[in-house]
Every structure is written in C-alpha cells, then in structure tokens.
Amino acid sequence: MKxxxxxxxxxxxxxxxxxxxxxxxxxxxxxxxxxxxxxxxxHQAQVQKAQLDLEELLRLQIDEENSLRGYSLTRDPFYVAQxxxxxxxxxxxxxxxxxxxxxxxxxxxxxxxxxxxxxxTAWRDQVASPWxxxxxxxxxxxxxxxxxxxxxxxxxxxxxxxxxGTDAALVRSTQIQLDRASYARAFWVVAFGFLAILLxxxxxxxxxxxxxxxxxxxxxxxxxxxxxxxxxxxxxGSAYLSATTHxxxxxxxxxxYRLSDNRALVLIADISGKGVDAAVLTAFIxxxxxxxxxxxSEPAAILAEFNVAFSKAVGNPYLFVSMFVGVLDTATRRxxxxxxxxxxxxxxxRDGVHQLSVTGPVLGVMEEPYYSKTIDLDPxxxxxxxxxxxxxxxxxxxxxxxxxxxxxxxxxxxxxxQQLVDELVAKVRARGGKRIRDDLAILAIRMLDGESRG
Amino acid sequence: xVRVAAxxxxxxxxxxxxxLADCKIHRGxxxxxxxxxxxxxxxxxxxxxxxxEYYAASFDExxxxxxxxxxxxxxxxxxxxxxxxxxxxxPIFERxxxxxxxxxxxxxxxxxxxWVLGSDVRRLPNP
Numbered sequence: 019m020k021x022x023x024x025x026x027x028x029x030x031x032x033x034x035x036x037x038x039x040x041x042x043x044x045x046x047x048x049x050x051x052x053x054x055x056x057x058x059x060x061h062q063a064q065v066q067k068a069q070l071d072l073e074e075l076l077r078l079q080i081d082e083e084n085s086l087r088g089y090s091l092t093r094d095p096f097y098v099a100q101x102x103x104x105x106x107x108x109x110x111x112x113x114x115x116x117x118x119x120x121x122x123x124x125x126x127x128x129x130x131x132x133x134x135x136x137x138x139t140a141w142r143d144q145v146a147s148p149w150x151x152x153x154x155x156x157x158x159x160x161x162x163x164x165x166x167x168x169x170x171x172x173x174x175x176x177x178x179x180x181x182x183g184t185d186a187a188l189v190r191s192t193q194i195q196l197d198r199a200s201y202a203r204a205f206w207v208v209a210f211g212f213l214a215i216l217l218x219x220x221x222x223x224x225x226x227x228x229x230x231x232x233x234x235x236x237x238x239x240x241x242x243x244x245x246x247x248x249x250x251x252x253x254x255g256s257a258y259l260s261a262t263t264h265x266x267x268x269x270x271x272x273x274x275y276r277l278s279d280n281r282a283l284v285l286i287a288d289i290s291g292k293g294v295d296a297a298v299l300t301a302f303i304x305x306x307x308x309x310x311x312x313x314x315s316e317p318a319a320i321l322a323e324f325n326v327a328f329s330k331a332v333g334n335p336y337l338f339v340s341m342f343v344g345v346l347d348t349a350t351r352r353x354x355x356x357x358x359x360x361x362x363x364x365x366x367x368r369d370g371v372h373q374l375s376v377t378g379p380v381l382g383v384m385e386e387p388y389y390s391k392t393i394d395l396d397p398x399x400x401x402x403x404x405x406x407x408x409x410x411x412x413x414x415x416x417x418x419x420x421x422x423x424x425x426x427x428x429x430x431x432x433x434x435x436q437q438l439v440d441e442l443v444a445k446v447r448a449r450g451g452k453r454i455r456d457d458l459a460i461l462a463i464r465m466l467d468g469e470s471r472g
Numbered sequence: 473x474v475r476v477a478a479x480x481x482x483x484x485x486x487x488x489x490x491x492l493a494d495c496k497i498h499r500g501x502x503x504x505x506x507x508x509x510x511x512x513x514x515x516x517x518x519x520x521x522x523x524x525e526y527y528a529a530s531f532d533e534x535x536x537x538x539x540x541x542x543x544x545x546x547x548x549x550x551x552x553x554x555x556x557x558x559x560x561x562x563p564i565f566e567r568x569x570x571x572x573x574x575x576x577x578x579x580x581x582x583x584x585x586x587w588v589l590g591s592d593v594r595r596l597p598n599p
Binding site for chain 2: 080083161163168171176
C-alpha cells in the first residue's frame with residue numbers, strides 16, 4: 019500500500035517526461051525541416067536565376083550575330099557598336115552564370131557553359147572578325163557560321179535542360195521534405211495526443227484513488243482526534259497541531275473525559291514517533307486510559323496499570339510514552355495527578371506559573387511505582403498541559419524555547435483558557451515558521467469563581 | 473518459286489507503306505526550306521548518312537564534314553523525292569527527325585539533289 023503513491027508519482031513523471039520529449043522531437047523536427055527547406059529554397063533561387071541569366075545570354079549571343087548581319091547588309095558603323103555592346107554584355111553575363119553554377123556545385127552545366135563560351139570565342143575569331151574586316155565576302159563564311167549556330171543552339175539547349183532538370187529535382191526534393199515533415203509532424207501530434215490522453219486517464223485514476231484515500235483518512239482522523247468536552251465550573255481550551263502535512267492527527271494526545279458529574283479525567287501524552295503510526299497508537303492509549311480510569315480513581319494507579327498493559331500490548335522496547343493523568347473535581351476544585359515523565363505541565367496562579375513535577379518514569383520502559391499529587395486550585399487558576407512541541411520549538415537560530423520560555427509565554431498569555439491556547443499556538447508558529455517540526459497538543463483548564471461558574 | 477514471288481509482291485507495298493507511314497512529307501510534295509535555329513539558313517547533305525552523322529558528331533568532326541554540305545538561303549523552294557522517317561537522332565531532339573531527299577527548285581543552287589533534316593522543311597500548299 020505504501021508503494022502505490024510512489025509508483026503513481028513515478029508513472030506520472032514518466033508520462034510527463036514522454037510528453038516533454040515528444041514535444042522536443044516535434045520542435046526539433048520543425049526547426050530541422052525549416053533549415054532544410056531554407057537551404058533548398060536558396061539553392062532553387064540560384065538555379066532559377068541561372069536559368070533566367072542563360073536566356074539573357076542566348077539573347078545577347080543572337081544580338082551579336084544580328085548586329086554583324088546588319089553591318090554586312092548596310093555597312094552602317096552603328097551595327098558595329100551594337101555588336102561590341104552585345105559582346106561585352108555576353109561576356110559579363112557568362113561570368114555571372116559561371117559564378118552561380120560553380121557556387122551551387124552544378125558541375126555538368128558549368129562544363130557545358132565552358133563549351134558554349136569556347137564556341138562563342140571561336141565564332142568571334144573564325145566568323146565575326148573576318149566579317150568585320152571584309153563585310154562583302156560573306157558566302158564562304160556562311161557554312162561555318164551555320165555550324166557554330168547549330169552547335170551553340172545544341173549546347174544552349176543542353177544547358178537549359180540540365181538547369182531545368184536541377185530545378186525540377188529541387189522542386190521534387192522540396193515536396194519530399196514537406197511530405198516527410200508533414201508525416202513526421204502528424205505522427206508526433208498523434209503520439210502526443212495519445213500520450214496526453216493516457217496521462218489524463220492515468221491522472222484521473224490517480225485523483226480518484228487519492229480522493230478515496232483522503233476520505234478514509236478523514237474518517238480515521240475523526241476517530242483518532244484528541245478532543246475535550248465542556249466541564250462545569252471551568253473554561254476548557256485546546257489545540258492540536260500535527261507535524262504531518264495534511265493530517266490532523268499525530269503522536270500527541272490530549273483528552274478530557276467526564277467520569278461523573280463533577281469529576282473529569284484530564285490526560286495529555288506524547289508518544290515517541292509521529293505520523294499515522296503514532297496516531298493509531300494514540301487512539302489505543304486514549305480508550306485504554308478511559309477504561310482504566312473508570313475502575314481506578316487514583317492517577318498513579320491508572321498509570322501503573324496502563325504501563326503494564328502498554329508494555330505487553332505493544333511489545334516494542336523502543337516505544338515509550340510520556341503522560342500526565344489528572345482527575346479533577348470541579349466542585350471542590352481539587353486536582354489529583356500523576357506524571358509519567360511528562361514535564362510540560364504548568365499551573366498558572368496569581369503568584370506566577372509553576373511547573374508541575376514529574377512523579378514517575380516514562381511509560382513502556384520499566385515497571386516503576388508512580389505517585390500521585392494533589393493540588394487545591396483557586397478560582398482563576400489555569401492548568402496548562404502541553405507536549406514538547408512547545409518547549410522544543412526552535413527559533414531561526416536553532417535555539418529551543420525550553421520550559422523557562424514556555425513559562426514566560428504562559429504567564430503573559432490572556433486570561434481565558436482558549437485565548438491562552440491560541441496565543442501559545444501563535445507564538446509557536448511565529449517562532450518555528452510555517453512548518454511545524456513536532457506535533458503539539460495544548461490543553462488549558464481555567465477554574466472559574468462562584469459567580470462565573472457555568 | 474512463283475508462290476514466294478507472289479508473297480513478296482503482296483508484302484512489298486505493305487513494307488514500303490510501313491516505312492513511309494510516319495513521314496508527314498511525301499514524294500512529290502513542294503516544300504520551302506527554313507531552319508528554326510538561330511541561323512535560318514539550311515544545310516543540304518550529299519548523303520543521308522552524313523546528315524545523320526552531322527547531328528551526332530562533335531564540333532570538330534562536324535567541321536570536317538562541311539565540304540559535303542551545301543548551304544542554301546532560307547526560303548529556297550524544293551520538291552521531295554523521298555523520306556526516311558525517324559532517321560536522324562540527336563540529344564537535343566525530343567524525338568528522331570526524318571531525313572528527306574529534295575531537289576531544289578529555286579535560288580542559285582536550283583536543281584540540286586540533296587538530303588535535308590525533316591524539321592528544316594515546310595510543305596507548300598498545292599497549286
């Protein structure tokens with residue numbers, strides 16, 4: 019049973035980790051795809067620029083030839099200037115394309131462009147230059163010009179095809195990347211959604227189990243909780259602080275139990291240990307003490323009988339209990355008490371606060387005799403019983419309050435029983451911080467005078 | 473023997489028909505010569521084989537073949553004497569081109585019987 023919460027927490031953490039990893043995969047995949055696509059688009063843009071520049075190059079090459087034909091027909095120097103302008107433009111454009119192709123590592127188109135450039139240079143040497151020198155003697159050069167024209171067309175076509183092929187391959191590559199990214203994203207989204215649903219189901223089940231446990235705990239706390247009842251001629255105040263988070267029970271116990279109309283059993287005890295295990299033991303102690311107190315009116319006898327029964331019943335040599343048991347007669351205001359190693363019992367009177375002495379060893383350790391003491395109380399006297407959660411509370415410097423500090427606090431506290439208890443609790447919280455390190459039980463019973471008796 | 477000859481006679485038109493079936497230009501068609509390359513002049517070749525080799529040859533090889541070619545101006549008229557379909561292939565052709573034998577009927581080279589690439593030939597409407 020104790021391993022279940024840990025397994026639940028581990029399961030939740032694992033699933034949350036899965037979700038986080040899934041999310042990371044999705045994000046990483048998205049960034050990778052974005053980077054790949056960006057590279058492809060840059061590459062594609064360069065190829066498309068090369069294609070456009072190639073068309074411009076072919077146009078300039080035709081301009082060169084047409085300019086020569088114009089010069090041949092008209093002898094107008096304007097065409098020579100046109101020829102030179104087209105030739106210069108051709109050379110510049112060829113350089114631009116060459117840089118792009120080499121930059122994009124397009125080896126085959128680059129080699130073909132080199133061939134094209136060599137053809138053009140050869141055409142200028144073998145055809146264009148003779149034409150410019152002797153524009154009338156064209157016929158013998160025409161076949162060579164036709165040959166150049168055919169081969170330049172052929173090479174230009176090959177370059178076009180190569181670039182178009184590269185462009186198409188890049189488009190296909192982009193499509194593949196997009197498809198792959200889409201499929202991957204869809205997969206991860208489905209996986210993410212599936213895990214999220216699983217986690218939700220798991221958490222729902224976990225919450226339901228926790229709710230059931232909480233309900234059981236509430237019921238048990240109800241049974242184990244220390245409680246006080248109103249007493250005639252007295253004010254009763256009490257408080258209980260558990261060191262176990264979210265639990266209203268612990269290893270401390272107090273009890274006020276009416277034995278008759280005017281007689282009441284007053285009990286406070288501190289069990290070694292804390293938490294649920296100790297709380298279960300407190301229920302056992304409270305009901306056993308009540309049962310013994312019905313038969314024995316003397317506190318020392320109650321402790322002695324309980325000591326024997328406790329040692330036999332628990333059988334744990336490392337478990338012991340400090341306990342204060344009192345039988346208070348509210349009519350005569352007489353308190354008879356016995357203290358088994360429980361030194362956190364105080365009596366606030368007009369002349370100050372007195373610590374009630376211990377009358378025997380702690381319970382569960384040895385079979386020693388216990389003694390009872392009797393005190394006659396006056397109106398206004400307040401019996402303050404606490405556990406060591408008060409005296410052991412430490413300030414930020416780590417210094418405990420101790421008995422002397424507890425006496426000072428009790429002396430300065432308000433007159434009414436519950437007021438006193440509340441102020442002590444406030445002091446403990448202020449001194450120890452929000453987190454209570456030890457269980458704390460406080461029980462205060464203030465004797466009322468004749469006029470105030472309820 | 474007679475039977476074999478009869479079968480061959482029956483098959484011959486079919487075989488010839490198959491050979492000529494894909495040609496769009498036929499014997500007797502009147503055509504005009506015009507190249508769609510950058511230089512619209514047309515090269516005429518003295519043999520069908522050289523026509524094919526020219527389009528498969530390297531630049532230097534093609535240059536060496538030029539003495540076997542005659543250049544005619546674009547617009548030269550001619551008459552088709554025969555056609556061989558899908559005879560010339562080249563990396564730059566989408567599909568093989570026809571080889572067409574023509575006799576020029578206009579221009580300085582009138583009366584010349586030569587081979588020309590199918591894509592350099594346009595059929596003229598019948599008079």
